[in-house]
Amino acid sequence: MSQEEDSARGYIKGFQEGLQDAWDEIIKLSTKGYTSRELQIMAKTKRSMIFQRVQQKVDEVERAIGKKLTAQDSGAPVVSKPVPPPVQLSPGWSYVIREERPERSFALFSSLLSKGGRGLCISRTHPDILRQKYDFKGDAIWLTKSETAQPPPQSKDIEYVSPNNLARLASSIKDFLSKGESGAVIVEGLEYLTTQNDFKSVLKFVQLINEQVVLDKGYLLVPVDGSTMDPKEFSLVEREMSQVL
Numbered sequence: 001m002s003q004e005e006d007s008a009r010g011y012i013k014g015f016q017e018g019l020q021d022a023w024d025e026i027i028k029l030s031t032k033g034y035t036s037r038e039l040q041i042m043a044k045t046k047r048s049m050i051f052q053r054v055q056q057k058v059d060e061v062e063r064a065i066g067k068k069l070t071a072q073d074s075g076a077p078v079v080s081k082p083v084p085p086p087v088q089l090s091p092g093w094s095y096v097i098r099e100e101r102p103e104r105s106f107a108l109f110s111s112l113l114s115k116g117g118r119g120l121c122i123s124r125t126h127p128d129i130l131r132q133k134y135d136f137k138g139d140a141i142w143l144t145k146s147e148t149a150q151p152p153p154q155s156k157d158i159e160y161v162s163p164n165n166l167a168r169l170a171s172s173i174k175d176f177l178s179k180g181e182s183g184a185v186i187v188e189g190l191e192y193l194t195t196q197n198d199f200k201s202v203l204k205f206v207q208l209i210n211e212q213v214v215l216d217k218g219y220l221l222v223p224v225d226g227s228t229m230d231p232k233e234f235s236l237v238e239r240e241m242s243q244v245l
Contacts, residue, residue, distance in 0.1 A: 091181065093242035094210050094220035102188050104245070105223035106134040112184040112219055113138060120176045122169070124189030127158050141172055143189050163189075163196040166205045173209050183218040185209070190237070191228045199233050206240050 062068055087108060089095070097105045113119045119138025121127050127140035143163045161169050177183045193202050206222075213220045222241070226234050238244050 087245060089219055090242075091217040091219065092214045094213050094240070095222065095243050095245055096238055096241040097221060097223045097245045098226055099223055100225045100227075102186075102223035105186060105188070105221050106130070106136065109184055109186045109221055110134060110136045112182070117182040117184045117219070118176070118180070120173065120183065120185045122173070122185065122187045122189065124163075124192040130188070138184075139176060141169065143169075143192060163193055166193070166197060166201055170205055170208050174212050177212050177216040177218045181217040183216060184221070185213070185218060186221040186223070188223055190222055190224050194229060194233065199230075203233075203236055203240070206237060210240055 089108065089112065095108075097108070099105065109119060109121070113136055119136060120141070121130060121136070121138055122141045122143065123130055124143050127142055131137070131140075140158045141161050142158055144160055145162055146160060159172060161172065173185055176185065190202070190206075193205070209220060212218070220241075222237075224234065224237070229237075
């Protein structure tokens with residue numbers, strides 16, 4: 001069998017498995033009593049995480065074969081290091097960034113940290129994946145239902161918090177910001193929080209951390225894909241922020 005035939009068969013097999021996994025995920029979610037709106041939001045959120053899942057698979061294959069794969073070999077997109085856009089961020093301000101993927105948000109976050117700021121990343125995606133992709137250092141909170149689980153030894157600087165535990169999440173942010181000025185907080189996963197809590201609770205959470213950002217002269221960055229949220233709810237979130245980018 002030629003190399004071209006091997007590649008074609010491998011592509012078809014991967015395509016088939018990808019479709020099967022996607023439909024299996026939809027079936028699994030549809031049996032848990034979510035509304036159609038919640039299913040739509042969760043599906044879009046999972047779609048935005050495809051790169052991370054592909055990268056995890058690439059890492060597994062590289063460890064198995066003992067060598068690095070090129071972007072062409074793995075089928076993974078080439079990701080260049082984010083270049084901070086020309087935006088002047090002000091201490092005590094909060095920003096919502098409209099984007100499907102948080103590329104610009106993490107560029108701004110990395111820019112603040114490179115200037116001596118302290119960083120706290122709150123994310124639905126595992127922080128180690130985001131650190132590798134966007135090349136930043138800082139504290140991290142992973143939004144996971146495995147809140148009581150112990151992080152592995154290599155991830156001791158990651159705090160596990162349930163997306164339903166908004167009180168603990170707000171307390172952790174307050175503690176971080178109170179340690180001094182120039183504390184930068186990025187929240188990757190606001191859409192996820194709205195699927196796990198009633199919106200009024202999420203809006204109150206946003207208001208609380210906004211107040212803390214003002215008091216401690218910190219920075220708050222919230223990347224959001226507006227298409228994954230109810231337009232009225234998204235408008236209310238935007239109203240709470242200092243600026244929309």
